[in-house]
Every structure is written in structure tokens, then in C-alpha cells.
Amino acid sequence: MSHRYWSPVVHRLTPYVPGEQPRLSHLVKLNTNENPYGPSPKVIEAIRAELSDALRLYPDPNAERLKQAIADDYGVTPAQVFVGNGSDEVLAHIFHALFQHPAPLLFPDITYSFYPVYCGLYGIDYITRPLAEDFTLRVADYLQPNGGIIFANPNAPTGCLLPLADIEWLLERNRDSVVVVDEAYIDFGGDTAIALVNRYPNLLVTQTLSKSRSLAGLRVGLAVGHPELIEALERVKNSFNSYPLDRLAIAGAVAAFADREHFERTRQAVIASREELTADLQNLGFAVLPSAANFIFARHPQWDAAVLAVALREYQVIVRHFRQPRIDQFLRITIGNPAQNAALLAAFQDILAER
């Protein structure tokens, strides 16, 4: 009815649907890859210190302090760093600023499902390239003329890692287009491609503080690449919202990078739990893809994944199931703390015994 007031593009949008954020707090929530451990206490302290009369003032539009902290952490310059309100916003600006070309964007058939959504929003043509049978990415499939390439590494929702050597191979053969590596999960098991940005002006790497820094609620994401790529993102950002990061987000994010000890300890705990949970699920008969992320992608040869997801819910455990070709028999399970992982296992043991 009142749809007639909508801009034409809105009719054609198919928005992204994020994993459920249930109001019931007793649920074992293993569905959206949040960190089971809290953020660094120093982050909380820094945000508290920022809570003052100064909130009447706009934040630094360029978040210089944060760019410097990120630059120091990765051994790059602040001119190579872009920050935004979550890496989803950073990605949106990337699609807008760098992927609107006549040639199609290339990405895998199974990857972060926000990519086709941004293509819809910005009218970008894209072609998906199928992952191999074992869900690894074949770089040789990305040699056709393109207006850009994007993939998540480790990939979502599979957890599979593409080695840096393969990324370099791809960069060398796609010098005329931008290659974006979405490293939302890299801290849980891979080497960052940021090591390559000084050699490849066509490489842009995105990361987020939502997963390995346990700050999904603060909304901070970043991109690192050649200053000219960053400049394109700044132009779009400053044509959209000059102040995407508020004072609390800047203060908290700077403190997160300062506390190495907390970061190392919590990510190692998640990695250790991932290895344990993988072995435990294999013992129950699950096939588990090798994961370099803070989640695992698993299927049980005798059980329908949708049935398992519903059954788990009766045990107050929620995981993510995608009704999508090739992966509809898998469950994506976020690594929880030891108690949460034990609850998941106990639930599975019960459910599988019913047969």
C-alpha cells in the first residue's frame, strides 16, 4: 500500500538476515560466532572513562587515535587504515567505492551471505564460482575478467583457510582489479594478508573487533590497504556519515588493541576448545570440516541437519543452519566456553541416542 512511497531500488532488495538474538538469556547461544569470553576489562575501563560531559561533542571524524593504534599493531601507516561502524559498514563502503564496475564481481558460491546483498543495494553484477568438493577455494577459478574479487578467509560458514601463497598467486594475476580478503576470523587460525599490502596495491584486507576482540556490541571494523584504496573509502564515508565511530567505540577499540595479553589468552582458549569439540563431535559420528575460525561446520551422515537444529533447541542450545544448496546438511556451531560446549555435546549425545 504505502509501498508506493518507496524508492524503486527498495522493492528489489533482499536484505541480509542475521542470526537470531534471542531474549531468553538461559539459552546456550552458539549461533552467531560471538566470543564466549568478555572483552578486556581495560576496554570497559576506557569506555567508562569516556563517559563524561565530553559526549556533547562530536567524536573525531577520522578516529586518528584508533587508526594509529591499528597501524602500530600491523606495522603499517595510518594512511593505510580505514575504520567503520563494524566491518559490515566497511564492506558496504568497499562495494560502493571499489566494486561498481562494468565487469562482474567474483566470489565463491558459499561465503558470507552479505556479499550478494550489497551487490543488490549498489546494483553490482556478480558471478559466483563454486568451491571445490571439499569446500576449499580454487584460485584458478578467478582468472576471468572481473570488476573485483572478494572472499572471506577463513571462509564463512565453512571455516576453511586459504593459504597466503594462494592469495599472492591470485593478486599477481589480477593486477587490474581489487582483491578484498575479509578476515573476520583470521585471529583464530591463519596468517593475515596485511603482510602483503605493501607489495600489492590491489589488495584490501578487512577485519573486525566483533569476534576475536569480543566486541560485537561496540561495532568496530577496519580495512588495511594502499592509501589510494583507503582514500576511495574515505570519500564514500564522508559522503555518507562523517562520524561512524562514536567516542565510546573509539576509546574501547584503542584499549582493545593495547591489551595483547587478554587477546592472546582468550583466542588461544577458543582455539583449544575448537580442537577438543571437533574431536568430540567426530567421536559422535559427525564429519567436521577443518576450521581455522571460532566455529565449526559439521554434518552427521545419519541425521538431517534441520532436524538436529530443532532438536538442539529443545535442549536450549541454538546453532545456525542455512537452507542453501550444498550446505543444507551442515550445522554451523560457534565455539563456546567449556560449559557451553559440554552442554552442546550432552544434548547431541541424548538426541543421537533416541534412534
Ligand SMILES: *Cc1c(COP(=O)(O)O)cnc(C)c1O
Ligand atoms: C561477522 C562477520 C563480519 C561482520 O562483522 P562486524 O564487524 O560485526 O560487522 C564480516 N564478515 C564476515 C565473514 C563475518 O563473519
